[in-house]
Amino acid sequence: MATKILKNIFLSASIPLPDRHPKYIETADIIAIRDSVIALTTVILPHHRIIWGGHPSITPLIYYVMEKLDMNIQEHVKLYQSLWFKDIFPADNNKFENIVFTKKEDSIPASIKLLREKMFSENEFSAAVFIGGMDGIEDEYRMFKEYHPEALLLPIASTGAATKLVYENLFPQNLKNKRLEKDYGYMSLFQKFLMDKI
Known part of the structure; x- marks a missing residue:
């Protein structure tokens, strides 16, 4: 049986x-931010991989879904963390096996920039989802x-x-869709706009 290829989805949230x-x-x-992160994770994780720069408001939500799915899907998540924030990492970090630590630079902006450069250069991505x-x-969208x-x-x-x-302000006019603006049924939204297209 052929091994299924996990596609990488970047989450900026x-x-x-x-x-x-x-x-x-x-x-x-x-x-809506919480609901959409939970829906995205629920739809994507059984089939593909989510990669994110661990924001303390998002990492626990992703772990919550992993627990609910009750699947061995550690390879379906990859978390990037800057050592600048070492003393305030959320406890949920310890529950992930695939964590990439990036070095502490001279300032927070320089440390975050290095993290993003590594995250975007070390992985091939099929899609990026932006939430809240x-x-x-804005920086991650442009980069x-x-x-x-x-x-x-x-x-x-x-x-x-x-x-x-x-x-x-940045998303191309021809790609705009009312569902992205008004639809709170995030499970079906991600199925249609993400899973059906990658």
Whole structure:
């Protein structure tokens, strides 16, 4: 029997923090952010691999779904973490086998930039999904497109925050779809817009 090829899906997501720019908080739909991350993970993990830069608001959600699926799918997840944040890693990090640690640079921006460069250069991606978030979402959208210009891009605008801004200002007009803006049935959304296309 042929081995199934796991395709890599990049996840760029976070729940905006109240002390950051109001433009992210004022449109953020925290329930939608959580629901969409859980739905994405549920739809993708049995078949493909999710790779993300471990944001503490997202990593526990992914682990929650892994537990619920009750499958041996450690090879279906890959987490990148910068050693800059070593002292505040979420406890859920310890539950993942595939963690890539990137070195601590002179500043937070330089450390995060190195993490993203490694993540995007070391992996081939079929698609990227953007959910909620802050300025990092905008940075990752631009950077991902440079490294993987042929990959499918899926900004879930209904989750608000930075992803809504990416959708409105950076996402090509001809790819916009009302379902990305208004549809909260995320399981069927990811099946149609992601699984059926990769």
